[in-house]
Amino acid sequence: MKRIFIIIILFLITSCKKENNIQNINNTSVLTTNPFLEKAKVFRKKNISDSAFYYFNLAKNSFLEKGDSLGAGRSLVNMGIIQTENGDFLGGIESSLEADKYIKQKKDSNVLRTLAANYNNLGIASNYLKYQDKSIEYYIKAINTAVDQENKYIYYNNIGDILTTQGKYEEAINYLEKAILSKKNKDYSMALNNLAKAKYLFNKNYNPLPEFNRALEIRKKDTVNDGLNSSFETLSTYYLNKDKSLSLDFAKKMLQAATNNKSPDDQILALQRIITLDPKNYLTNFQKFNFINDSLQIARNNNKNQFAFFRYDVDKKNKEYQNLKLRDAEKEVQIFRQYFLVIALIIAIIFITIWYRRRQLKLKQEKEIEVKNTQLKMSKKVHDVVANGLYHMMIDVQNNPEMDKTKILNNIEKMYEESRDISHENIAEKDFAQRFINMITSYSSEEVKVLPVSYKESIWENIPYNTQLELYYIIREILVNMKKHSKAQRASVKFEKNDKNLTIRYTDNGVGIDDLEQRKGTGIHNTENRIESIGGDITFEKNPTGGLIIEITIPIQSKYV
Known part of the structure; x- marks a missing residue:
C-alpha cells in the first residue's frame, strides 16, 4: 500500500510541474539574451534610431517578463540615450529614470558602466533643458559610479563646461584640469579647448590662443571631425569683439563643419552668429536659419511622437498578451489547486497512518519499559529486603551466638512481612530511627x-x-x-x-x-x-x-x- 501511495504522489507532482511550467521567474542580475535585443543592436550600429528604439522597447518587456531586471534596465538606458540624441530630452530623462529603478549598484563592472552611462545621459538631457544644477548632480553620480577613468574625464569636462556657462570659472577650471588628463585625442582636445576658454573668461589678460589652436589642430586630424564645430565656435566668440571679420570667418567655418557633421543645433548657432556679423546677407542667412530651425523642431516633434507611439503600442500589445496569459494562468492555478488538494489529502492520510502506527509502537514500548522498570524495582526490593536482610540476620547471629530465639523469630517475621509486601511502595515502620541504628550496630563484631x-x-x-x-x-x-x-x-x-x-x-x-x-x-x-x-x-x-x-x-x- 505504501508503494502505491508513493507512485501516486510522484505522478501528481510530475503532472503539476508540467502544467505549472508556463512561467519561470528568474530574478537574476545576469543579463540574458533575447532576439529583440540582438535586433536592436544591429539597428543601433546602423544608426537607424527609430527601429533600434522599437526593438529595445520589446527587449525591455521581454526581460521584465523573464524577471531579468538588469536586462530591462540596460534596454531602457539605450532607449533613453536614443531619445536624447534625437532631441526628445524629456523622454530621455523618463526612460533613464525608469532604468535607474531596475539597475541597482553592484560590484559587477558591467553593471557599474551601465549605471554611469545612464547618469551621463540624464546629465546631458537635463543640461539641454536648462536644468544645469540637476545636470551637475547626475554627472557627479556618473563619476562616482564609473569604472573606466577615461569616462570620468568626459564627465569632468561636462561639469566644467556647465560651470563655465554659469560664470563659476574657478570651479570650472578645477574640473577641466582633471579632464585634460585624458589620453584620447578627441576627449583631450575637447577639455583643452574648454579649459582655455574658462581661463580666458576668468582672466581677460590670459592668452588662450595657443590652447585653442592646439585643440583645433588635433581635431582636424580626427577622421570624424565632430569637434571642429566647437573649436570654430570658440574662436569666433573670442574674436567677436576683437576682429569681426575673423569672427565671421570662423562662424562660416563652423557652419560648414556642422553641415558636414549633420549637426543642426550647431548650424543654427553658426547662422545666428553670421546673421549678426554679416548684415548684407541677412535675408538669405535668416531664411536658411528659419528653414533649419523649423526642420529641426519638426524632426524632434516627430521623434517624440514616434517614440511615444512605439512605447504606447508595445505596452498596449504587452498588456493584451499579459491579460491573455493571466487568464491561462488562472486556469492553471485552478488545476494546480485541485492537484494540490488531492496531494494534500493523500499526504495527510499517509502522515496520519504513520503517526498512528508510531503512536501504537510508542505505547507498546512504554508498556514494555514500564514492565521492565517494575521488574527492576522488584529485583531491587528483593535484593534489599531478602538478600541483604538475610545477610544482616546472619551477621547478627554470628556476632551474638547466644541471641534469644524470640528475637531471631521476630526478625524473621519482620523480614517475611517486608518480603510479602514487596509490591507495595513502602513498608510502614513506626520504630524506623531505632531500627536504623540497630542495623548499623549489628555489623559490629x-x-x-x-x-x-x-x-x-x-x-x-x-x-x-x-x-x-x-x-x-x-x-x-x-x-x-x-x-x-x-x-x-x-x-x-x-x-x-x-x-x-x-x-x-x-x-x-x-x-x-x-x-x-x-x-x-x-x-x-x-x-x-x-x-x-x-x-x-x-x-x-x-x-x-x-x-x-x-x-x-x-x-x-x-x-x-
Whole structure:
C-alpha cells in the first residue's frame, strides 16, 4: 500500500510541474539574451534610431517578463540615450529614470558602466533643458559610479563646461584640469579647448590662443571631425569683439563643419552668429536659419511622437498578451489547486497512518519499559529486603551466638512481612530511627568495630519515609559490602544535618578500592542511581590513611525529599 501511495504522489507532482511550467521567474542580475535585443543592436550600429528604439522597447518587456531586471534596465538606458540624441530630452530623462529603478549598484563592472552611462545621459538631457544644477548632480553620480577613468574625464569636462556657462570659472577650471588628463585625442582636445576658454573668461589678460589652436589642430586630424564645430565656435566668440571679420570667418567655418557633421543645433548657432556679423546677407542667412530651425523642431516633434507611439503600442500589445496569459494562468492555478488538494489529502492520510502506527509502537514500548522498570524495582526490593536482610540476620547471629530465639523469630517475621509486601511502595515502620541504628550496630563484631557518630532520632524529621527507607537500604548495602570485601577493622557512619542538607559520611580502614573509576561495578552504579532517584549526591574516594570514604548528601529542600 505504501508503494502505491508513493507512485501516486510522484505522478501528481510530475503532472503539476508540467502544467505549472508556463512561467519561470528568474530574478537574476545576469543579463540574458533575447532576439529583440540582438535586433536592436544591429539597428543601433546602423544608426537607424527609430527601429533600434522599437526593438529595445520589446527587449525591455521581454526581460521584465523573464524577471531579468538588469536586462530591462540596460534596454531602457539605450532607449533613453536614443531619445536624447534625437532631441526628445524629456523622454530621455523618463526612460533613464525608469532604468535607474531596475539597475541597482553592484560590484559587477558591467553593471557599474551601465549605471554611469545612464547618469551621463540624464546629465546631458537635463543640461539641454536648462536644468544645469540637476545636470551637475547626475554627472557627479556618473563619476562616482564609473569604472573606466577615461569616462570620468568626459564627465569632468561636462561639469566644467556647465560651470563655465554659469560664470563659476574657478570651479570650472578645477574640473577641466582633471579632464585634460585624458589620453584620447578627441576627449583631450575637447577639455583643452574648454579649459582655455574658462581661463580666458576668468582672466581677460590670459592668452588662450595657443590652447585653442592646439585643440583645433588635433581635431582636424580626427577622421570624424565632430569637434571642429566647437573649436570654430570658440574662436569666433573670442574674436567677436576683437576682429569681426575673423569672427565671421570662423562662424562660416563652423557652419560648414556642422553641415558636414549633420549637426543642426550647431548650424543654427553658426547662422545666428553670421546673421549678426554679416548684415548684407541677412535675408538669405535668416531664411536658411528659419528653414533649419523649423526642420529641426519638426524632426524632434516627430521623434517624440514616434517614440511615444512605439512605447504606447508595445505596452498596449504587452498588456493584451499579459491579460491573455493571466487568464491561462488562472486556469492553471485552478488545476494546480485541485492537484494540490488531492496531494494534500493523500499526504495527510499517509502522515496520519504513520503517526498512528508510531503512536501504537510508542505505547507498546512504554508498556514494555514500564514492565521492565517494575521488574527492576522488584529485583531491587528483593535484593534489599531478602538478600541483604538475610545477610544482616546472619551477621547478627554470628556476632551474638547466644541471641534469644524470640528475637531471631521476630526478625524473621519482620523480614517475611517486608518480603510479602514487596509490591507495595513502602513498608510502614513506626520504630524506623531505632531500627536504623540497630542495623548499623549489628555489623559490629570482635573483628570489626562499626560506630555510628552523631546519630539522633531527630535527624529524620522533615525527611519523607521513602527517602529514609532508601537511605536504610543504601547504608545496609555499604555495610554488607564492607563485611564481604573490605577486610576493615574499623568503620564509622557519621551523621550531620543543617538547614539545607543531610550528610552521611561512611569511613573504614580496609583495603579500599584500587582504580575506583574502572572497578565501579553494578553495585556501586545501583547505589549511585538510588541516590540520584531521591535527589541526592554520593561520592567515593580513597581514605588517605587507607580504606574507603563514602559521602552521601541529601538536600533538605529537594523536590525529592
